[in-house]
Amino acid sequence: DQQVKQNSPSLSVQEGRISILNCDYTNSMFDYFLWYKKYPAEGPTFLISISSIKDKNEDGRFTVFLNKSAKHLSLHIVPSQPGDSAVYFCAAKRIGFQKLVFGTGTRLLVSP
Amino acid sequence: DTAVSQTPKYLVTQMGNDKSIKCEQNLGHDTMYWYKQDSKKFLKIMFSYNNKELIINETVPNRFSPKSPDKAHLNLHINSLELGDSAVYFCASSQAANEQFFGPGTRLTVL
Numbered sequence: 001d002q003q004v005k006q007n008s009p010s011l012s013v014q015e016g017r018i019s020i021l022n023c024d025y026t027n028s029m030f031d032y033f034l035w036y037k038k039y040p041a042e043g044p045t046f047l048i049s050i051s052s053i054k055d056k057n058e059d060g061r062f063t064v065f066l067n068k069s070a071k072h073l074s075l076h077i078v079p080s081q082p083g084d085s086a087v088y089f090c091a092a093k094r095i096g097f098q099k100l101v102f103g104t105g106t107r108l109l110v111s112p
Numbered sequence: 113d114t115a116v117s118q119t120p121k122y123l124v125t126q127m128g129n130d131k132s133i134k135c136e137q138n139l140g141h142d143t144m145y146w147y148k149q150d151s152k153k154f155l156k157i158m159f160s161y162n163n164k165e166l167i168i169n170e171t172v173p174n175r176f177s178p179k180s181p182d183k184a185h186l187n188l189h190i191n192s193l194e195l196g197d198s199a200v201y202f203c204a205s206s207q208a209a210n211e212q213f214f215g216p217g218t219r220l221t222v223l
Contacts, residue, residue, distance in 0.1 A: 034211065043116070043202050043214030044155070089155060098143055098209045099168055102155040 003027045004092050006103035013110050019077040021106050023090030026071065030092040034100070035064060035075045038087045047088075048075070051095065080110045115139050116215035118203050124221045125193055132189045133218045135203030143167075144186035145204040145212065146178060155202070161186055162208075190220075198222045 005024045013019045023033075031052040036044035050057040050064045050073070057064050063076045077084055090103040116137045125131055137144060145168070146158045160168035161180040175191045190197060203215040 036214075041216070043204070043216050046211045046213065049211065087153070093209070096209050098145070098160050098162070098206065099157060100212060101157075104152065104154055 002104075003030075004090055004101050004103040006088075006090055006106050008106050009104070010107040010109070013080045013108065015082055015110055015112050016079045019075075019080045019084065019108055019110065021075040021077075021088050021090075021108065023073045023075075023103055024071055025073075025092050027092070027101075028071070029094055030101075032093050032095045033064070033066060033073050034091045034093075035062075036089040036091060036102075037084075038089060038105070044089055077108075080108075082110050082112055084108060085110050116203055116205055116213050118201075118215040118218050120218060121216065122219050122221075124223065126223055127193055127195060129193050130189070130191045131193060131220070132187055133201055133203075133220070135186045135188070135215060137184055137203075137205040137213070137215075139205055139207075139213060141205040141207045141213075142183055143206045143208060144180065144183075145206075146186065146188050147202040147204060147214075149200040149202060149217070151199070159186075159188075193220075193222045195222050 034049040035047040037047045038044045066073045087105045089105045091100045119134045143162045145160045149155045159178040164180045177189045180186045200217045202217045204212040206212040
């Protein structure tokens with residue numbers, strides 16, 4: 001039972017444009033959401049997070065939007081850069097609990 | 113000065129063997145984890161230790177045994193390796209239930 005889903009396995013974007021990565025979850029107990037970025041042969045790196053009391057969190061070029069009623073979140077990268085090319089994992093948890101549930105990832109390719 | 117380190121990075125072994133993967137974190141965190149990323153790239157938690165006590169134990173064959181000698185170390189021992197154990201294993205750490213920091217991964221190949 002996959003509680004966190006990333007339905008797009010890959011996304012190609014041109015440099016300077018916006019990248020939008022999507023994530024859906026099914027467990028209504030989740031109240032904290034994270035995005036991780038992963039380069040080949042490296043471990044995932046924490047990027048940005050959002051708690052369910054907010055609907056938006058911004059950090060530089062990265063913004064995460066949360067739509068609780070739709071159980072959907074998205075990561076916007078503006079402007080996209082070639083160095084952003086990586087696999088992006090969405091993850092969800094309950095605040096105060098350690099267990100993270102990951103999606104299957106979306107491979108982003110930003111071309112010059 | 114790597115925050116979360118794992119050894120070895122690559123491990124190739126025969127079916128039936130016993131092997132260990134070591135993990136160390138120098139972040140002063142109190143919680144450590146083992147994750148498995150399978151061939152479908154699905155990253156799934158296996159175990160978690162908080163202050164050397166097991167707090168998460170997912171449905172994992174009992175051939176897998178984690179051991180935490182102290183807060184900074186969490187090792188994973190695997191007995192009687194099977195083909196299906198081939199995967200990338202990631203160690204991670206966090207302070208309580210905050211953001212997790214991952215190691216570089218250990219690619220295990222069972223022949």
